[in-house]
Amino acid sequence: KTDSKLSINGTEFVTDDYTNVTPKILSYLNRNLHLDKGNPLSMVRQRIVNYFYSSFTHRGSPDFSVYDNLSPIVSTKQNFDDLLIPLDHPSRVKSDCYYVNRSTLLRAHMTAHQSELLRSGLDNFLMIGPVYRRDEIDSTHFPIFHQVDAVRSQRRDQLFPKNEDLELFEPTFDPTKPHTFTNSISDPTKQSCHTLEATKLIEHQLKDHLLGLIKVLFGDIKYRWVDAYFPFTHPSWELEIYYNNNWLEVLGCGVVRNEILAKAGPNNSIAYAFGLGLERLAMALYKIPDIRLMWSNDSGFLSQFQNKDLNAKITYKPVSVYPQCTNDISFWLPGHLSIDTFMSNDFYDLVRDVGGDIVEQVKLKDKFEHPKSKKHSLCYSIVYRHLERTLTQAEVNRVHKEIETAAISAFNVVIR
Ligand code: PHE
Known part of the structure; x- marks a missing residue:
């Protein structure tokens, strides 16, 4: 045996x-x-x-x-x-x-x-x-x-x-x-x-x-x-x-x-x-x-706990059980704006205004300065999730496109 x-x-x-x-x-x-x-x-x-x-x-x-x-x-x-x-x-x-x-x-x-x-x-x-x-x-x-x-x-x-x-x-x-x-x-x-x-x-x-x-x-x-x-x-x-x-x-x-x-x-x-x-x-x-x-x-x-003060009072807010969908948005800032002077919070508000409730999170993913043109570029990840149903990629792409268009007209950025 x-x-x-x-x-x-x-x-x-x-x-x-x-x-x-x-x-x-x-x-x-x-x-x-x-x-x-x-x-x-x-x-x-x-x-x-x-x-x-x-x-x-x-x-x-x-x-x-x-x-x-x-x-x-x-x-x-x-x-x-x-x-x-x-x-x-x-x-x-x-x-x-x-x-x-x-x-x-x-x-x-x-x-x-x-x-x-x-x-x-x-x-x-x-x-x-x-x-x-x-x-x-x-x-x-x-x-x-x-x-x-x-x-x-x-x-x-x-x-x-x-x-x-x-x-x-x-x-x-x-x-x-x-x-x-x-x-x-x-x-x-x-x-x-x-x-x-x-x-x-x-x-x-x-x-x-x-x-x-x-x-x-x-x-x-x-x-x-x-x-x-x-x-x-x-x-x-x-x-x-x-x-x-x-x-x-x-x-x-x-x-x-x-x-x-x-x-x-x-x-x-x-x-x-x-x-x-x-x-x-x-x-x-x-x-x-x-x-x-x-x-x-x-x-x-996880984002409700990550990078939080250990002793902060945190009350968990339920997240939807439907899957997330993440799309990135990258853009060049206009010449007069740098990474430091671009107001991220303005961008967050714009995303919230256009995307509405299906936007769960916006995170800065990457920033970069072009060595020759000295122009600055930012990349954000936008996490989408509907509370009551599964979003289709096509639906998300449509909203994402609207956010790009709105960002262009609001901040004069150039989408990469
Ligand atoms: N080991 C016990 C349990 O798992 C707990 C315990 C630990 C009780 C030490 C007394 C002393 O339930």
Whole structure:
């Protein structure tokens, strides 16, 4: 029997009865929307990173390091076992994950990298990237979405700098021998190894830091904390924000299970962790009605975000679903006008006047000065789109011609 192989990003994987990644999903693998400058997801990512960089520093250096380019191909150990997710947990099922084979999958959450980064010696870090879950495709679901996950760990002297007598751990727990203790989570308020004081203070910090972020992003917004369960944190919560007459879950968080921390990282620390969804935040923040728009290459969508100030208040204006049609117009300016004295805005107004509602955008594409005649030439791209129907090229050409004629008489230009 010869094994089938699947090549992903130059690595060969043996396939088996678990393999269910599709060529379509694999074609998105190196897309990394969260790193695309001018994509709303990337803008929210930058704002989150800026918040953590500027809010938490030590002697001028940020506490958090950022990992936003980790490979999405992970082992079941990374995605599940290291995080104490039991073998029979529903999140492991084939119908919910994209498996490469029985032991390898496209990560279903960014928490998959938590243990390896702790093991590498980090205390405070952000993990940012796409995650993959099999799901329906509708206005709020897409099989790939983006998460920002984080861990913040503190030693006793960092959590209680002024209180020599407060402890992270119960006296019955010896942090140097975590295996001799059964760390129970039957008490809803804390893990049995932790003191109530340490748990309450870390809970307070966690909620305070996350609400600080939500405030930076949304200003005043209605929110609520909901008790939650994750195998890798205890206690755990979800934060919901009130948006569009609905409670929208935007993040999960909690106190990292000490088993994970002690195994992969320091055994004398307590940590919080959270994971938030960039799509949900971006959709609420910019009022983007459909998650698929994040993947759009349509300039009618992207131009609403590109070259905008990160903190500008942007409200997405729906663009038509009918296709765009782009025609260029190039002209020589009359001798007395240069690139600097020609008023582009006058030209934009003329285009709007003649073209009307079917003009979606006008962009300066090229400018050029003739070396001999010293005459200046400009080229603009005009993007046409009808809101209710598909435009024919002939129709667009007719309007485009009218714009040329109007430009000739208004500005004395010579069409090239
Ligand atoms: N990984 C969780 C999810 O994808 C979110 C989470 C991260 C919860 C870290 C708690 C701590 O839903």
